[in-house]
Amino acid sequence: MAGQRTQQLADRIKVIIAQMLERRVKDPRLGFVTITDVRLTGDNQNASVFYTVMGDERAIADTGAALRSATGLLRAEVGKQLGTRHTPTLEFFLDAVPETARQIEDLLARAREIDERVAAESAGAQYAGDPDPYKQPRTDESSDEDDGRA
Numbered sequence: 117m118a119g120q121r122t123q124q125l126a127d128r129i130k131v132i133i134a135q136m137l138e139r140r141v142k143d144p145r146l147g148f149v150t151i152t153d154v155r156l157t158g159d160n161q162n163a164s165v166f167y168t169v170m171g172d173e174r175a176i177a178d179t180g181a182a183l184r185s186a187t188g189l190l191r192a193e194v195g196k197q198l199g200t201r202h203t204p205t206l207e208f209f210l211d212a213v214p215e216t217a218r219q220i221e222d223l224l225a226r227a228r229e230i231d232e233r234v235a236a237e238s239a240g241a242q243y244a245g246d247p248d249p250y251k252q253p254r255t256d257e258s259s260d261e262d263d264g265r266a
């Protein structure tokens with residue numbers, strides 16, 4: 117049951133941080149950020165907060181700096197709202213899932229193009245050997261013909 121409690125705490129921390137970023141953190145460097153996941157260690161001492169940012173590399177770097185700057189405020193609010201004995205330390209990580217998903221989508225699109233090209237090239241192709249290259253089971257009629265008996 118400790119795993120379920122840890123997951124509930126992680127979900128609550130995710131909501132608290134998202135609300136704080138939306139309402140109380142007024143850093144101009146903070147871009148359009150989304151908190152995607154929070155993972156707590158087994159002892160609930162450390163929380164890894166994953167986020168994504170819409171924008172270019174500069175927006176990502178600025179948002180990372182703004183989150184590091186606001187870590188103390190966010191941790192204090194998490195401690196106040198959780199009411200647990202120990203408030204976990206917060207560490208922010210840029211979530212790689214959107215970039216990985218984009219790379220997978222690009223690879224899938226490339227594979228579809230190659231499949232379409234192969235299908236177009238093989239549209240009028242014929243088999244090099246017999247139409248049915250597999251041995252067929254002998255029937256009585258074919259065995260009579262092969263033996264030369266009628």
